[in-house]
Amino acid sequence: MxxxxxxxxxxGSIGRQTLEVVSIFxxxxxxxxxxxxxxxDLIVEQIKKFSPKLVSVESEAVKQKVEAKLGPSKVEIAxxxxxxxxxxxxxxxxxxVAAIPGSLSLLAVLEAVKAKKDIALATKEVLVTAxxxxxxxxxxxxxKIFPIDSEHSAISQCLRGEDHxxxxxxxxxxSGGPFLKTPKEKFATLTxxxxxxxxxxxxxxxxxxxxxxxxxxxxxVIEAHxxxxxxxxxxxxxxxxxxxxxxxxxxxxxxxxxQLGAPDMRIPIQYALLQEVRMQNHWGRLxxxxxxxxxxxxxxxxxxPCLQYAYDVGRVGGTLPAVLNSANxxxxxxxxxxxxxxxEIPQQIKMALxxxxxxxxxLLGDILAAEKTAQTLAS
Ligand code: MG
Numbered sequence: 001m002x003x004x005x006x007x008x009x010x011x012g013s014i015g016r017q018t019l020e021v022v023s024i025f026x027x028x029x030x031x032x033x034x035x036x037x038x039x040x041d042l043i044v045e046q047i048k049k050f051s052p053k054l055v056s057v058e059s060e061a062v063k064q065k066v067e068a069k070l071g072p073s074k075v076e077i078a079x080x081x082x083x084x085x086x087x088x089x090x091x092x093x094x095x096x097v098a099a100i101p102g103s104l105s106l107l108a109v110l111e112a113v114k115a116k117k118d119i120a121l122a123t124k125e126v127l128v129t130a131x132x133x134x135x136x137x138x139x140x141x142x143x144k145i146f147p148i149d150s151e152h153s154a155i156s157q158c159l160r161g162e163d164h165x166x167x168x169x170x171x172x173x174x175s176g177g178p179f180l181k182t183p184k185e186k187f188a189t190l191t192x193x194x195x196x197x198x199x200x201x202x203x204x205x206x207x208x209x210x211x212x213x214x215x216x217x218x219x220x221v222i223e224a225h226x227x228x229x230x231x232x233x234x235x236x237x238x239x240x241x242x243x244x245x246x247x248x249x250x251x252x253x254x255x256x257x258x259q260l261g262a263p264d265m266r267i268p269i270q271y272a273l274l275q276e277v278r279m280q281n282h283w284g285r286l287x288x289x290x291x292x293x294x295x296x297x298x299x300x301x302x303x304x305p306c307l308q309y310a311y312d313v314g315r316v317g318g319t320l321p322a323v324l325n326s327a328n329x330x331x332x333x334x335x336x337x338x339x340x341x342x343x344e345i346p347q348q349i350k351m352a353l354x355x356x357x358x359x360x361x362x363l364l365g366d367i368l369a370a371e372k373t374a375q376t377l378a379s
Contacts, residue, residue, distance in 0.1 A: 014097070014148060019031070025274070030050075031050040035056040037057065047066075056087045085107070087108070098120070120273060129371065131223075131321070169250050179194075180239065192205075209335060218311070219325070244294055309324060310324065320358045323356045
């Protein structure tokens with residue numbers, strides 16, 4: 001039987017690649033609902049190609065444009081946060097792909113879990129901002145989380161058939177971003193254009209900047225802590241500029257497993273959508289005949305302080321990780337708009353963290369309130 005899929009964020013980088021994967025496994029996967037923002041032409045194209053029952057867009061104005069362009073169609077078009085929730089909980093969906101960047105999708109993903117949907121999780125902010133709460137819901141509902149992040153997909157592949165108690169540590173690889181070799185003194189002169197040239201992965205602008213600051217890696221450390229239920233002392237980061245080894249797991253006997261592959265997000269997306277069943281595809285392959293050298297080095301946490309912030313904030317917990325995420329969202333936005341320079345991103349984040357009164361064991365309302373305050377403070 002075909003598995004029904006809802007996609008939160010169908011026009012983004014992960015959403016588009018998810019649809020590519022769906023289109024090569026038509027007998028296994030079908031899109032039943034999609035949520036997007038305002039890219040009218042692409043939304044119309046996706047509706048025509050995948051015929052979902054339900055589509056949600058940002059606003060009534062976008063809905064009217066989509067309907068005008070689409071012509072007669074059976075699709076139902078909903079709007080706003082209510083529409084997003086409907087897509088997340090669409091009854092015919094078995095799996096929800098969470099791929100809206102930032103914290104916008106937190107509520108929707110939580111509702112999807114409560115509605116007993118398995119989650120293919122690309123939006124790491126869900127685990128960063130509300131990891132404890134989210135994992136509690138996941139356990140209560142008995143649903144499964146399939147990470148789309150390449151590192152976490154790698155770790156879950158390395159852990160297949162292993163006993164959790166035998167994990168010595170996780171070693172998450174980082175590309176190091178475009179400024180790995182740039183001296184720190186130059187950071188104040190770097191612009192969005194410099195940062196958007198990511199060496200190995202093709203991604204959206206927000207996550208590309210997060211890679212350049214290593215904030216993305218910091219988020220992935222917090223994400224791994226929640227997903228794999230391990231203390232921060234058991235999670236390490238290693239810089240591996242070629243992005244071929246997607247992560248390692250070391251076991252208590254000193255044996256280390258790695259997962260490797262071409263740096264192509266469609267591979268972890270496919271693994272998540274097919275729920276860990278391996279099927280033939282035509283994505284890029286890794287060739288050892290062509291690959292020249294793989295290198296590894298420890299990250300420079302002084303040069304890239306955001307990584308250290310994530311460890312510190314993750315260990316403290318409470319509402320602080322939500323502040324880290326929101327302050328980073330704002331700082332990245334200002335950087336992309338050319339309002340602050342690259343060196344000011346961690347400074348802005350640090351300021352917001354210092355000003356925050358942390359609340360331990362927060363409820364969802366506390367987390368959302370902390371996010372809001374951090375957004376005003378940082379802007
Ligand atoms: Mg990643």
